[in-house]
Amino acid sequence: MKLRLSPPVFRGGLHDARTATSIGRWLAPAFAVCFVTGLVSHVMQHPPGWLADAIPSRPSWGYRLTQGLHVASGIAAIPLLLAKLWAVYPRLFEWPPLRSVRHALERLSVAVLVAGSVFELATGLLNTAQWYPWPFSFVPVHYAVAWLVVGTLVLHITVKAPQIEAHWTRRSPGTLALPAQDVPDRRSLLAAVGAAVGAVTLTTVGQSFTPLKDFVLFAPRHPDKGPQALPVNRTAAAAGVGRIAAEEYRLTVAGPRPYTLTLAELRDLPQYEVELPIACVEGWSKSAHWTGVRVVDLLERAQAPARARVRVVSLQLRGGYRVSEMGHRHARDPLTLLALRLNGEELDPDHGYPVRLIAPDRPGVLQTKWVGRLEVLA
Known part of the structure; x- marks a missing residue:
């Protein structure tokens, strides 16, 4: 008697390219802001010798703005990444798992992208609480993995550009075949994701944007508490x-x-x-x-x-x-x-x-x- 393994069947209508692209439109800018502002922070903390004298001292609030954006965009990216992974995770069970060398390299790059993204957001979040349950130095490792994530993200967007273009808007030709009954569910999902992003931002950003300090519920620091x-x-x-x-x-x-x-x-x-x-x-x-x-x-x-x-x-x-x-x-x-x-x-x-x-x-x-x-x- 032969035992045949077959991949699971996913019938949910929202595990599709349209949903993934819709979430990606928010996730990619969040990652871009987080990376650029993180790069600014790293250079200001550890400037190379040739750049040390070129770092400006004005505007006086410059670092406050960039680092506030860095942490806020990183926290906002967490529910976006989770939603994106939910939309695409059935592809983990594609069969056969490797169809060609190109397909194998593509899947490997996606694995690196996902692992690096989860690592960056998780360690970054723990850093805001100054909790370091790992044996390595946070700053150099976080910085190095950020470059790895950005590199694999650019590669992923390049490879998937035709699909992204096909599903970018409702009027794109590639979206015409999507089941009409799934449209309300997709809107509800995107609204829920947007609400989650708004909630985590509102309840944490007050630690740097003090007009919202009264809404700080989950940030590890309140701007008024301390000596x-x-x-x-x-x-x-x-x-x-x-x-x-x-x-x-x-x-x-x-x-x-x-x-x-x-x-x-x-x-x-x-x-x-x-x-x-x-x-x-x-x-x-x-x-x-x-x-x-x-x-x-x-x-x-x-x-x-x-x-x-x-x-x-x-x-x-x-x-x-x-x-x-x-x-x-x-x-x-x-x-x-x-x-x-x-x-x-x-x-x-x-x-x-x-x-x-x-x-x-x-x-x-x-x-x-x-x-x-x-x-x-x-």
């Missing part, structure tokens, strides 16, 4: 920084004419107030009022060259981003401060007491806290 009504990612305790005594603090400025300042001397220097956002890679951001000493004034006192970069060194004992660098555009921008006060109050230890960096259009991880040293780089 001095501003969130923090790394506390003083997590960074190994205890309470720094004011009389013991010293700021060292290392340059052609090096010098050291006490906290009292920093407070006696001309103080400037700016309104700048803290914008973190996890997607949350909020503007605040900062008061402190302009970095450009400290550099001029040290006789730093006009186009010199600056290394900012923290007093923290552990954790990443203890050291950051600024190109001359950021270092010389009059909005860049060594802040001593936040919203009119002395800095909380978790916000970098006694001194922290605040600069326009800069990722939050590079807004160094507990600053102990500025180094002029030739």
Whole structure:
């Protein structure tokens, strides 16, 4: 008695190219926005040497916008990807599974695309909550897989271009043969997917778009919750920084004419107030009022060259981003401060007491806290 295996039969009318194309019209732009803004974020955090001095410091809210779009488009892509996979998953059971070398390569590229997309969205979502249940470093792996996903996505769109064109609109010739009774169901499905995208966006985007902060239900950060009504990612305790005594603090400025300042001397220097956002890679951001000493004034006192970069060194004992660098555009921008006060109050230890960096259009991880040293780089 022979046992014959046959593929399952799917009779649902919505597992078709028209439905897949309709969802893809939303999913592809979401992926494109997520990739481009992620690339911006990566370059701003890890600029290649030849580009470091070309990164602009204006508009001051630039990174807040791009990173907010990055996280929002990534979260919106989750229900879109799930709906897309639901529409096409019966093709996993095509028989025979491999009809030719070309077909095998096509299926392999789709497998890479699906696996990479799920990986990117899942790890990105967990990153917003700062939960890393994996043994690898998130940033370089997430960045590398993003390029893999984009490459396979471009290949997939190119291969499927004739089908996409045939099902792009209702008037396309390829859609005429679709069962008319499925049209209302398809509209209902697309409406449900759109509602899901709207719901997840509305309940998370308020962490960066503060006019919607009252609707934040599922975002891991609320823009008003934290010391001095501003969130923090790394506390003083997590960074190994205890309470720094004011009389013991010293700021060292290392340059052609090096010098050291006490906290009292920093407070006696001309103080400037700016309104700048803290914008973190996890997607949350909020503007605040900062008061402190302009970095450009400290550099001029040290006789730093006009186009010199600056290394900012923290007093923290552990954790990443203890050291950051600024190109001359950021270092010389009059909005860049060594802040001593936040919203009119002395800095909380978790916000970098006694001194922290605040600069326009800069990722939050590079807004160094507990600053102990500025180094002029030739």
